[in-house]
Amino acid sequence: MLALAASSVHAADTKDIVDTxxxxxxxxxxxxxxxxxxLVETLKSKGPxxxxxxxxxxxxxxxxxxxETLLKPENKEKLVKILTYHVxxxxxxxxxxxxxxxxxTVEGSTIDIEVKDGNVMIDExxxxxxxxxxxxxxxxxxxxxIMP
Numbered sequence: 439m440l441a442l443a444a445s446s447v448h449a450a451d452t453k454d455i456v457d458t459x460x461x462x463x464x465x466x467x468x469x470x471x472x473x474x475x476x477l478v479e480t481l482k483s484k485g486p487x488x489x490x491x492x493x494x495x496x497x498x499x500x501x502x503x504x505x506e507t508l509l510k511p512e513n514k515e516k517l518v519k520i521l522t523y524h525v526x527x528x529x530x531x532x533x534x535x536x537x538x539x540x541x542x543t544v545e546g547s548t549i550d551i552e553v554k555d556g557n558v559m560i561d562e563x564x565x566x567x568x569x570x571x572x573x574x575x576x577x578x579x580x581x582x583x584i585m586p
Contacts, residue, residue: 453573454482454574455481455485455574455577456478458570458577464493464494468491468497471505471508471517474517475517475518476514476518477521482574483574485529485575486528486575487526487527487528487544487576488526488529488530488541488576488577488578489524489575490526490549490578491578491579492583493580493581496583499583508520520585522543522544523543523585524543524584526541526542526544527542528575529576531569532568535551535578539551545586549584560584561582562582563583563584564581565580567579
């Protein structure tokens with residue numbers, strides 16, 4: 439049993455950010471958006487990257503029609519801007535993120551980071567699961583889509 443657990447952990451460590459998100463099953467909207475924005479190869483590259491990944495529920499909480507509108511080819515530039523706002527260069531683990539007040543995103547803007555009532559907040563989104571390690575970075579799951 440222990441050997442099985444160790445091998446499954448090792449398998450997860452060898453997956454990149456995109457493959458990890460796909461296999462988790464709760465990031466279908468994010469994966470579709472990353473694909474539409476032509477960011478798959480970037481997020482499969484060496485990195486490292488820190489991705490604040492909104493769940494499907496987070497995308498579903500956006501106003502009706504928002505996701506569908508963003509996925510249209512004519513809105514690709516806006517989609518890229520939103521998605522790259524969820525990515526920070528480098529591998530920032532939760533213990534390190536908690537020491538920061540802000541971080542510069544790949545998009546170019548700065549996200550606010552604070553610990554509020556024991557929760558790590560990224561702008562207005564709460565980190566609901568931290569430190570999902572990938573071969574090219576780390577994913578922190580957030581409960582809202584953040585906007586630049």
